[in-house]
Amino acid sequence: MWQEIITYLGIYLLACLKSIFPPLLGPAAGMSNLEIIAITVGGLMTSVILFTYLGEKIKTYIIPIFIKNPKIFTPKNRRMVRLWKRYGIIGICFLTPLILSPPGGALLVSSVGAPRKQVFFYMLVFGIMWATVWTFSVDWLLDLGLISGMGD
Numbered sequence: 001m002w003q004e005i006i007t008y009l010g011i012y013l014l015a016c017l018k019s020i021f022p023p024l025l026g027p028a029a030g031m032s033n034l035e036i037i038a039i040t041v042g043g044l045m046t047s048v049i050l051f052t053y054l055g056e057k058i059k060t061y062i063i064p065i066f067i068k069n070p071k072i073f074t075p076k077n078r079r080m081v082r083l084w085k086r087y088g089i090i091g092i093c094f095l096t097p098l099i100l101s102p103p104g105g106a107l108l109v110s111s112v113g114a115p116r117k118q119v120f121f122y123m124l125v126f127g128i129m130w131a132t133v134w135t136f137s138v139d140w141l142l143d144l145g146l147i148s149g150m151g152d
Contacts, residue, residue, distance in 0.1 A: 008039065015043020019097040019127065023134035027142060033135050040131035041124070047102035048123045055110030080108055089114045093122035097130040 007029050014021035019040055026036035051058070083092060089109060096105025102123075109119050141147045 012039050012043050012046075015040050016047045016102060017043075018101050019044050019130060020134060023131065023138045026135070027138060033139060036135045037128070037131045040135070041127045044097060044102045044127040044131075045120075045124060048096075048106045048120065048127075051103045051106035052110045052116055052119055055107050058107070059111065084108065084112050089118055090122055093119065094126045096123060097127055 008031075011022050011025050011029060011031075014025070022031075022036050022040040022043065026039070031039070083095070087095065092100070092105055092109055092114075096102060100108070105123070106119070138147070
């Protein structure tokens with residue numbers, strides 16, 4: 001029983017960092033598709049809520065510990081501003097599970113001052129969508145025999 005709890009917790013914590021991990025690791029752990037989707041969305045939303053509420057505090061208190069003289073106009077910052085200007089809140093929330101990480105997407109939308117309720121709503125919608133697409137894609141590839149599960 002403890003091994004199962006640790007497995008679920010580990011996959012959940014990985015989902016907090018990157019949403020693709022549970023669909024890839026869940027089948028090997030013997031999880032059902034519904035469990036995989038729930039853990040994926042749960043991890044994503046945990047990161048989004050945490051980093052949305054703590055985003056300003058992280059930028060003010062934590063980042064200066066690691067970066068002494070932060071450069072404002074870096075290529076990465078410019079790319080993030082271009083993403084925001086081009087796609088807005090819906091686009092960033094759509095891209096967060098796909099390209100960005102949940103902490104990265106949440107910090108981006110919180111740093112530009114997007115309304116939290118909208119962020120939570122769109123992140124939830126697109127998190128469910130991507131978790132479902134990835135979970136059933138991996139399931140389909142397993143059924144086709146194009147990838148093999150560790151339990152096979």
